[in-house]
Amino acid sequence: xxxxxxxxxxxxxxxxxxxxxxxxxxxxxxxxxxxxxxxxxxxxxxxxxxxxxxxxxxxxxxxxxxxxxxxxxxxxxxxxxxxxxxxxxxxxxxxxxxxxxxxxxxxxxxxxxxxxxxxxxxxxxxxxxxxxxxxxxxxxxxxxxxxxxxxxxxxxxxxxxxxxxxxxxxxxxxxxxxxxxxxxxxxxxxxxxxxxxxxxxxxxxxxxxxxxxxxxxxxxxxxxxxxxxxxxxxxxxxxxxxxxxxxxxxxxxxxxxxxxxxxxxxxxxxxxxxxx
Amino acid sequence: xxxxxxxxxxxxxxxxxxxxxxxxxxxxxxxxxxxxxxxxxxxxxxxxxxxxxxxxxxxxxxxxxxxxxxxxxxxxxxxxxxxxxxxxxxxxxxxxxxxxxxxxxxxxxxxxxxxxxxxxxxxxxxxxxxxxxxxxxxxxxxxxxxxxxxxxxxxxxxxxxxxxxxxxxxxxxxxxxxxxxxxxxxxxxxxxxxxxxxxxxxxxxxxxxxxxxxxxxxxxxxxxxxxxxxxxxxxxxxxxxxxxxxxxxxxxxxxxx
Numbered sequence: 045x046x047x048x049x050x051x052x053x054x055x056x057x058x059x060x061x062x063x064x065x066x067x068x069x070x071x072x073x074x075x076x077x078x079x080x081x082x083x084x085x086x087x088x089x090x091x092x093x094x095x096x097x098x099x100x101x102x103x104x105x106x107x108x109x110x111x112x113x114x115x116x117x118x119x120x121x122x123x124x125x126x127x128x129x130x131x132x133x134x135x136x137x138x139x140x141x142x143x144x145x146x147x148x149x150x151x152x153x154x155x156x157x158x159x160x161x162x163x164x165x166x167x168x169x170x171x172x173x174x175x176x177x178x179x180x181x182x183x184x185x186x187x188x189x190x191x192x193x194x195x196x197x198x199x200x201x202x203x204x205x206x207x208x209x210x211x212x213x214x215x216x217x218x219x220x221x222x223x224x225x226x227x228x229x230x231x232x233x234x235x236x237x238x239x240x241x242x243x244x245x246x247x248x249x250x251x252x253x254x255x256x257x258x259x260x261x262x263x264x265x266x267x268x269x270x271x272x273x274x275x276x277x278x279x280x281x282x283x284x285x286x287x288x289x290x291x292x293x294x295x296x297x298x299x300x301x302x303x304x305x306x307x308x309x310x311x312x313x314x315x316x317x318x319x320x
Numbered sequence: 321x322x323x324x325x326x327x328x329x330x331x332x333x334x335x336x337x338x339x340x341x342x343x344x345x346x347x348x349x350x351x352x353x354x355x356x357x358x359x360x361x362x363x364x365x366x367x368x369x370x371x372x373x374x375x376x377x378x379x380x381x382x383x384x385x386x387x388x389x390x391x392x393x394x395x396x397x398x399x400x401x402x403x404x405x406x407x408x409x410x411x412x413x414x415x416x417x418x419x420x421x422x423x424x425x426x427x428x429x430x431x432x433x434x435x436x437x438x439x440x441x442x443x444x445x446x447x448x449x450x451x452x453x454x455x456x457x458x459x460x461x462x463x464x465x466x467x468x469x470x471x472x473x474x475x476x477x478x479x480x481x482x483x484x485x486x487x488x489x490x491x492x493x494x495x496x497x498x499x500x501x502x503x504x505x506x507x508x509x510x511x512x513x514x515x516x517x518x519x520x521x522x523x524x525x526x527x528x529x530x531x532x533x534x535x536x537x538x539x540x541x542x543x544x545x546x547x548x549x550x551x552x553x554x555x556x557x558x559x560x561x562x563x564x565x566x567x568x569x570x571x572x573x574x575x576x577x
Binding site for chain 1: 483573574
């Protein structure tokens with residue numbers, strides 16, 4: 045179902061609002077290699093949108109284009125104008141992205157500081173999110189004094205404190221162990237429930253996708269195309285551990301994994317040394 | 321941990337304090353017993369005695385003061401543009417394209433061989449000494465600063481851009497602190513080079529300074545004064561390095577270990 049688009053489905057059957065993020069035939073080539081092929085997609089406001097796909101399918105490229113860090117080779121990306129005083133997007137990067145030369149506090153306050161937000165307001169907002177992520181007590185420490193999980197907490201606090209219109213997350217938990225991952229899923233959902241910002245979240249973990257997302261987009265192995273978009277009708281707020289015991293969760297994981305499986309196999313068959 | 325005890329007695333620090341003392345002791349014995357010629361190798365006790373004489377007469381302080389003033393001024397004159405240019409080389413490709421060949425071509429020239437040219441341009445006064453120090457400081461600092469910026473992980477530049485850092489803030493919050501550990505390495509190398517060059521520069525056409533003191537002592541065959549000059553330069557170099565190490569610990573607190 046390549047090229048499928050989604051729109052907001054309102055229960056009262058009213059007019060769907062304009063999408064928050066809208067992509068039209070977005071294509072990206074690295075030199076001559078096609079990385080993303082004609083992605084057309086609408087993401088409604090306040091949606092937790094998850095993208096899964098095999099390694100090298102262009103997930104990160106897609107996110108970097110949404111962040112404005114890369115430009116598409118062809119096609120248009122439209123992001124609805126943010127309210128005054130909000131940055132359009134903030135990214136939670138994959139891997140270590142905290143500045144080693146700043147304390148936890150200064151890292152979390154970075155976006156606000158760059159925007160010259162008054163100090164009293166910075167103190168309030170940064171304090172709030174460091175509390176939410178359980179990092180307030182560590183605010184004077186430097187990143188090298190923290191564990192990987194703590195660093196990602198600060199990185200999430202930094203993005204939320206910046207109060208962006210949309211949040212972009214690039215496999216933020218991929219380097220963490222299972223326990224830390226589950227804890228951070230819970231924390232992320234709790235913080236997200238407060239604000240319900242539009243999120244685009246990239247992962248290679250189907251479990252993570254179903255746990256967090258409202259919609260899950262499965263991508264094909266390179267060049268990346270939209271294979272399918274699956275709605276996740278699990279109730280919110282979600283209890284991460286309880287959720288994983290429900291049959292609906294298991295079915296979703298099974299379905300999406302089946303879709304993804306084909307693509308992972310295709311990607312592997314193209315690797316040098318494979319028999320295919 | 322019984323094995324740890326004798327170890328700590330002969331720790332690296334103990335050995336590094338003892339070794340020069342042992343050497344001085346041997347030297348003293350050899351000088352007193354006539355094994356070495358005291359005209360060339362006066363006993364350390366005599367040198368230290370002479371150092372106190374020169375210090376109390378004020379002559380030593382005049383020379384030390386002159387050298388330190390030139391060293392400090394030349395350091396600032398060389399260091400500040402080196403950091404600015406180094407950051408720009410690291411951040412902007414066109415700047416790198418413009419400066420890289422100039423720096424690579426002029427870097428291998430021994431700085432001491434520039435002294436006649438510098439004297440020609442700046443004359444015999446203070447400015448030629450300051451210029452020599454500045455040149456010595458400039459190269460290691462500019463090269464290390466540019467390398468320091470280039471080794472900053474690209475993700476930090478992405479973070480800066482994503483969180484809306486202006487061009488100036490990109491310098492201030494990403495490039496400068498990210499390059500700081502290597503900048504400090506450059507500064508230490510540069511300061512050492514500055515010390516070498518000030519001693520050489522003061523041997524030609526100066527009326528005071530440690531280099532002048534050493535050169536003048538050679539002309540007068542005042543070997544003890546020559547040794548005092550060498551000793552004081554060694555002390556200045558040592559204190560300078562310890563000072564920069566302390567400075568580094570204070571301004572690079574995120575450097576592990």
